[in-house]
Amino acid sequence: MNPRYLPLTATVAIFLIAYAVCIAQYPNMLSTRVIGNLLTDNAFLGIAAVGMTFVILSGGIDLSIGAVIAFTGVFLAVLLQATSIHPLVAFALALAITTAFGALMGAIIHHLEMPPFIVTLAGMFLARGMAFVLSIDSIPIKHPFYATLKGFYYKLPGGGRITLIGGLMLVVFAAGILIAHRTRFGANDYALGGGTATARLMGVPIAGTTIGIYALSGFLAGLSGIVFSLYTSAGYSLATVGVELDAIAAVVIGGTLLTGGSGFVAGTLVGILIQGLIQTYITFDGSLSSWWTKILIGLLLFAFILLQKGLIHFTGRRRRYA
Amino acid sequence: MQPDNSHVLSATGIDKIFPGARALNRVDFSLRRGEVHALLGENGAGKSTLVKCLTGAYRRDGGRILVDGVDADPQSTLEAQNLGIGTVYQEVNLLPNLTVAENLFLGRQPKRFGLVNAREMNRRARALLAEYELDIDVTAELAAYSVAVQQVVAIARAVDLSGKVLILDEPTASLDAHEVAMLFRIVRRLKERGLGIIFITHFLEQVYEISDRITVLRNGQLVGTRETAELSRRELIAMMLGRELVQEVAAEHGAKSEAGEVRFRFRGFGRKGHIQPFDLDVRAGEVVGIAGLLGSGRTETAEILFGAERADSGTAEADGRALDLTSPRAAIREKFGFCPEDRKVDGIIGDLSVRENIALALQARRGWARPISRSEQDRLADDYIKALDIRTSDREKPIKLLSGGNQQKAILARWLATNPDFLILDEPTRGIDVGAHAEIIRLIESLCEKGMSLIVISSELEELVAYSSRVIVLRDRAHVAELTGGKVTTEGIVEAIAAGGRADA
């Protein structure tokens, strides 16, 4: 097997082993409900994490996504409450704004040569602040179209459902995989992660790619915000605090190097599922106090990383320093 | 200069100013169709800078560029590529994290239904590399291959990109004779097709073998452009250095002191998957050369001797005392030094100043609690900048801003500053100009006289022959022959390498 796929394979293997262990303890976890929930409940996180994967592959980071998701939700709620425009139009508007927002951050990062960490941190403050300014209340969305959208789902035998948003996440992942590995934009993304200076000398359009990457992340954060607003039928400025860290963790657990240039979009999906599994397991257990919950999540995170390292190490991946 | 139709590329009055240094001063340069034009000069003369200005990698501060007689102003390498200019930059070894095929076709991947057609891309990549007799897995990451393979890939990419002009900035530095011959065959073929080729190197033999015209730069200024056939070596060197070189290197031979006692003794030293166990004796005051083809395990030998890779078999002793070579730090404590081959990755600390780069190893050996005082560091840096003629405007300049050859000299200075007993040099003269080349060889000899033991790895056999008292020949990651005394000749080495047939591609 090509050693490039080793981290990915290791991650998938770990997920399957972990799931098997969970089922051994709680047979109920095999139900289609749990699987359906895993997709539905993590849909917004997964979609945002696809954007994060592209950003991290390029050697950057995007801390703004949690705030952008919240902003999108509040924006939609306020818009649908105050005007009578159709949600689809509102969606398009929201996506346009978040994409532009991402592109703006990308432009600042590229043209002012500022570190992504800080630019997107400021972006996070700004997006969350804008959400506050729009409304500090949580606003329900009562538009009938939302109900229609929620009515679309595929019922699995055993009571589980593949919902619209769960399906959308899978579609986004498929599109993400295609973009990453089957387009020039994707190749340029990896190239940036390998080294900006070298990529520039090799003729990669740095400016366009950087801006494109953050715009994509902004777009997907916006999409994730739409999904989140469907998920909760509301907009709330305090929602999804810290989601960026969950997304980063999913990306890294999925085998992508935070230094950029190496990893897979598909890995992120597994990373998301692993995190979802940890949470489901903890809820099924249901005996942990608040603090033990945190400690256990930390320990499981550590165990997964360690296991991944171990698997990769023992299957012998010799890599020259680059 | 008038635009001339026979010139595929011409540049007039190119200026480039860096903060604190003027790298190019009104340089004129022109390239004819179907010629190989050598661009020569000392380290830091401005060759790479000129290339980068021509290809839009740097924004020039003045001057005009014409491609096919038409004003062109490439703002980026991408635009230069679109103009038909393919370039192999010095140091830039492509993107290690992409596959070989992706590196070759980045930005121009074959598409099908709007998507990249990976199968087609890999097929073409294999076909392309076959021309260079390189049969490697093109779907593996580039980082998995040695510097030399990476260099060949970079060349293949640039050649494939160049419709009109091919620029090669020290492409042969990490290639051995076989690869160089192959590269030249390809260059000749391109030349027949009417391409203009700019060729930068410090190997004068290669210049005379392949080039039609020569342009020499010195201190960022144009010294002159001449027909190769009309320019003698002596004159050329004088043009480059601005003075006569006292003696030419390869001429002298035999100044090697017949060394004394065996000082360092390695028995059954090796590591699985890297290099087969070998025995090695090194006397005080001798140079042991290591020769072999690419990938034959020369660098592995060096790394294992220095503890950069831990040996899993064998013993090492000095003067009968067992040595601890389990890590570079341990090796340095035993007064070992190692000047690595890949200076960008293993050598320079890019953002730190020349001074700090020179003082680093010495400081590391003394430990953090005993800092080398600033004045002492300044003195150290100044001494070596002078002794090795490191061209830098200032010892506080970040080393990454130095020209390639001068970086190499600074790394050498780092190790000389630690005054080691046993020094391993992996391709020490790579990318170093004739003047400095002679200096370094003289330096190696004087180090020997002081009783230091050296291991030198080099692809330049003449050079190896010039200073080695013995040469170890490697093949397929094993030490296969040891040449001593009168057998230390270029022919002898080539014969020993060839003895088992060519190892691999």
Next chain:
Amino acid sequence: MTSTLKAYALRLFPQVAALAVILLMVSIAFPGFFRLEMQNGRLYGSLIDILNRGAPVALLAIGMTVVIATKGIDLSVGAVMAICGAVAAACITSGYGLVATLLVTLGTGILCGLWNGILVAVLDIQPIIATLVLMVAGRGIAQLITEGAILTFNDAGLIFIGGGSFLGLPMPVVIWIAFGIVVALLVRRTALGMLIEALGVNRRASMLSGVSTGVLLIAAYVLSGLCAAIAGIIAAADIRGADANNAGLWLELDAILAVVVGGTSLLGGRFSIAASLLGALIIQSINTGILLSGFPPEFNLIIKAAIIVLILVIQSPRAQTAFAFLSRPRAGEKKTEQEAK
């Protein structure tokens, strides 16, 4: 010597300028801003508040600077603050003396740093994810100690660390300034600074040059843990209780921001502790300024974001070169021409 001093001044100029501009802006919005008076033997005023409230971030920024210089990052500092605050409160309420309490608490911080350091240096886990483990689990550990409640204490000695004063300055201010000076001297008067910078720029090349990269990496995280421990003690002493839920919450981001505003690159290498401390003061000035200005809290984040972006834009390499270009036209060129002759 004067030339190094000059280089130093030049290095800190953007931060000092930014701080001055912000203080000026705040004083326009709130005229009494610069007023200082003595009260109960200690200085009292908004400027002192900035120094005092900035203490935790300033302390965290000291450790964070060194970690970032090694090309790492430490997300766990906020959680470590919570742990150490909890440990201090637990120790003092269960009857240990002040000295024992402090030693145990600092030891805890060091232990946390050691854990991070080993994950990064020995197990070779990416710093952001290695420290994420402790960031998530650490707050749980802190809550385990306090059982989710605020553990209050009344020990005068411990409270003095948060609320006492020394030479007219609040103790936290004295502590962070003193600690900053100690660490700055430690790294600059020994070779540590240079070795850390080398490690951060090129770990492999440093290793091949004999730098003990592993030990240095661990030491950097240990220092960061120690800083977090001190910050944790101060935060707890300030409110006379350990609030495991909120102590140090999101402060890691402020600390990183302080380091970056201080001009240290997140890509490792060159660092300046003094500049990071100025960065911490800049951030605290923004916070205090917002509180004094009387805007509704909905606007806090937007104001903060706008000011930070402004500062960073001014500090960005592009703006700097433009600035340098404007301020000394062609000076560099003449000099090199002379050199060439």
Next chain:
Amino acid sequence: ADMTVGFSQIGSESGWRAAETTLTKQQAEQRGIDLKFADAQQKQENQIKALRSFIAQGVDAILIAPVVATGWDEVLQEAKDAEIPVILLDRKVDASDDLYMTAVTSDTVHEGNVAGKWLVDTVAGKPCNVVELQGTTGSSPAIDRKKGFEEAIAGHDNLKIVRSQTGDFTRTKGKEVMESFLKAEDGGKNICALYAHNDDMAVGAIQAIKEAGLKPGTDILVVSIDAVPDIFQAMAAGEANATVELTPNMAGPAFDALDAFRKDGAAPAKWIQTESKLYTQADDPAKVYEEKKGLGY
């Protein structure tokens, strides 16, 4: 255990909530209920996930302390479809009331109202500048407690809110913000009363007032909400004036309702309101402190 109940708690962001968790666990234990506890770490998405997991596990009933009012329709509908009764604790939701069995909450607007009324009565017409320490921006208790307080002082022109900032419900921020209020209002001489959205912020602010050389409770009146033990200590020392109780025992009434429902199918009222009791210095704060100390605050 004959009954399994899932409990989705918001998190453990404050002592009050820790007490609520402790009491819920105690109550469950006393009644022999197998309690499945899930901490959502302040995230609605985690609560929804927890609810779905409870449904997938097939628990007998669900308790939830919702982090926010909106966004529960779908998951509550799922619970209803699975015939699992849901009881809301401590906060209400913005959903049709046939989606849950009952809500055991206090009225947070009313709490603010009680605090405001107390202040109105106490200053008795004298002019008084009030500073307000808000809870976390956007959180529903912060919004409601602000609203209730403003309603209570409306029409009393002698009372004026001169400064209002968020203290994030924490002691540290409460202290920091109060420090700047004091600086901004002439060293505190302009301030006659402090209204804090929770006791923790009030405790922090009290320290700030003392450090500024003023007497909390006398120079500046302090009124806050929650009635956690520490504020009673301050009241006993004369440093705080009043607090409005928010009982952490929401689970008791909830389990009572559940038992009644399971025994004879009696549907409880849709809203079981807990008392918002006002405590002042007259209520023997030292004794209340002793009572409350052991409850896991």
